[in-house]
Structure formats: C-alpha cells, structure tokens
Amino acid sequence: SQTIHQWPATLVQPVGSPLSLECTVEGTSNPNLYWYRQAAGRGLQLLFYSVGIGQISSEVPQNLSASRPQDRQFILSSKKLLLSDSGFYLCAWNSLRSNTGELFFGEGSRLTVL
Amino acid sequence: AQSVTQLDSQVPVFEEAPVELRCNYSSSVSVYLFWYVQYPNQGLQLLLKYLSGSTLVESINGFEAEFNKSQTSFHLRKPSVHISDTAEYFCAVSEYGKLTFGQGTILTVHP
Numbered sequence: 001s002q003t004i005h006q007w008p009a010t011l012v013q014p015v016g017s018p019l020s021l022e023c024t025v026e027g028t029s030n031p032n033l034y035w036y037r038q039a040a041g042r043g044l045q046l047l048f049y050s051v052g053i054g055q056i057s058s059e060v061p062q063n064l065s066a067s068r069p070q071d072r073q074f075i076l077s078s079k080k081l082l083l084s085d086s087g088f089y090l091c092a093w094n095s096l097r098s099n100t101g102e103l104f105f106g107e108g109s110r111l112t113v114l
Numbered sequence: 115a116q117s118v119t120q121l122d123s124q125v126p127v128f129e130e131a132p133v134e135l136r137c138n139y140s141s142s143v144s145v146y147l148f149w150y151v152q153y154p155n156q157g158l159q160l161l162l163k164y165l166s167g168s169t170l171v172e173s174i175n176g177f178e179a180e181f182n183k184s185q186t187s188f189h190l191r192k193p194s195v196h197i198s199d200t201a202e203y204f205c206a207v208s209e210y211g212k213l214t215f216g217q218g219t220i221l222t223v224h225p
Contacts, residue, residue, distance in 0.1 A: 041123075043217035044204065090157055094213075100146045100165055101208030105157035 002027035006091045006106035013113055019064075019078040021109050023091030026072065031093040033074040034103065035066055038088040050074060051096065086113045116141040116209040120216035128224050129197055135190040135219045137205030146208040147188040149179055152218075153201045161203070164188065175199075195223045 006023040013019060025031050035047040046059045048066035056066050063082050067075045074091060091106040121136040139145065146165050150158040162173040169181040179190045188205060200223045205216040 044215045088155075092158075094211075099211050100163075101211040101213040102146075102148065102160065102163065103158075103206075103213055105150075105159070108155065108157045110155065 002093075002104065004091060004093055004104055004106045006089075006109055009107065009109060011109060011111050013081050013111065015083055015113055016080045019076070019081055019085070019111070021076040021089055021091075021111075023074040023076075023106055024072055025074075025093045028093070028095060029071060030096055031072065032096055033068060034092040034094075035074065035076050036090040036092065038090065039086070044090070048076070081111075081113045083113050086111055116145065116207050116212075116214050118205050118207050118214055118216035120203075120205050120219050122219050123217065124220045124222070126222045126224060127195055130194045132193050133191065133195050133199075133221065135203050135205075135221065137188045137190065137216060139186050139188065139205075139207040141186070141207060141209050143209060147179075147181060148206040148208070148213070149173075149177070149188070149190050150204045150206060150215075151201050152204065158204060161190075195221070197223050197225060199223050 003026045033050045037045045037047055048056055048058055050056050050068045053068050064078050089109045092103040094103050117140050119138045127133050148163045149161040151161045152158045162171045164171050164181045172178045177192045179188050181188055202218045202220045204218050206213050
C-alpha cells in the first residue's frame with residue numbers, strides 16, 4: 001500500500017532563518033506531488049506541484065521554493081523565513097494514472113516563525 | 115474553471131443532533147466530488163467521494179452526501195453527531211484531474 005510521510009512535524013524558527021520540509025511517498029512510482037499551506041482562517045492554498053523529477057510549478061509568488069530531487073521526494077525550502085510563512089504545511093500525492101484527482105495527504109508540518 | 119463554495123465557515127451543534135454541511139460547486143463539465151476531514155494538527159483524510167453511479171454516498175462513520183447535479187451541490191449530512199466528529203471538513207471538486215477545495219467548515223460538537 002502507498003504511504004506518505006512528511007517531517008518535521010513541528011518547527012519553530014526565527015525570522016530570517018532557512019527552512020527545509022521534506023516529504024516522501026512510498027509504494028507508488030511517478031506520483032504527482034503537491035505542497036499546500038493552511039494559514040489560520042484561510043483554507044488550503046496550493047503552493048507547488050510537480051509531475052516529475054525536476055519539474056516544479058508554482059501557483060503563487062512567495063518566499064518559498066520547492067524541489068524534487070528524486071521521484072518520490074518533495075522538498076519545501078526557504079532561504080530566509082518571514083513571519084507570514086507561519087502555518088500548517090501539507091504534502092499530498094496523487095497518481096497520474098487516476099483521472100479522479102483524488103489526493104492523499106501527509107500528516108502535516110506546523111511551522112511557527114518568531 | 116471549477117470553484118467550490120462551502121456556505122458555512124463554522125457550525126456548532128450539540129451531541130446527538132443532526133448536522134448538514136453545505137457545499138456548492140460550479141463547473142462546466144462532469145466532475146468528481148469529495149469530502150475530506152481534518153482533525154486538529156493532522157493531515158486531511160478522505161471521508162467520502164462521488165465518482166459515478168448512485169448519487170448518495172456514505173462513509174464508514176455515519177456521514178452521507180448526496181450529489182445533486184441540478185443544484186450543483188454535494189451537502190454532507192449526519193443524523194446524529196458525536197463529540198469525536200469535531201473537526202474541519204473540506205469539500206472538493208475534481209475537473210480534468212485537478213482538485214479544487216472549498217474554504218472549509220469547522221464543525222464543533224458540544225456535549
């Protein structure tokens with residue numbers, strides 16, 4: 001069966017520090033991968049998605065970047081965090097072979113920037 | 115392009131009362147519809163989905179949703195809620211394999 005894990009689960013970082021959140025999917029190949037952010041009262045915001053290694057699409061301009069160095073690994077990064085980067089970050093995947101679009105989510109990473 | 119509107123941002127109810135979380139969507143083509151649930155500090159979990167066939171779909175924990183094509187709605191219902199149903203619920207529509215989420219409805223069940 002397929003599983004998705006992301007880490008760390010919780011992170012407290014000072015303004016201006018770097019960020020790296022990792023996400024790994026197991027049990028499937030060539031997944032589509034996604035990073036979402038939840039800020040308080042603002043629903044789910046799609047940040048990045050990837051259909052393959054090295055292929056990243058950004059949905060909104062921001063202080064963050066994403067990379068996909070391996071087929072089942074997706075990394076969210078920042079060189080210098082802002083207070084507004086605080087939120088709950090969710091990694092998700094779905095299969096290119098499925099036309100329903102159903103997404104499978106990781107456990108989430110809560111980032112607090114102080 | 116599709117869009118999803120969840121009409122209530124917060125729904126407070128008492129335990130054992132019925133509840134309905136409303137969801138309307140707009141799309142120019144046939145779609146797939148989903149409800150996800152998110153418990154505090156956790157990721158989203160699929161609650162139920164409509165892909166085809168019967169317009170009434172059910173989850174294993176007593177929720178149900180009915181696809182109404184003429185009203186472009188996919189409301190979520192439960193006849194009797196429990197404290198453990200307290201969570202945020204997201205409606206989502208998939209068009210051409212791309213998922214769009216509503217803003218979420220926070221369901222709070224009081225004893």
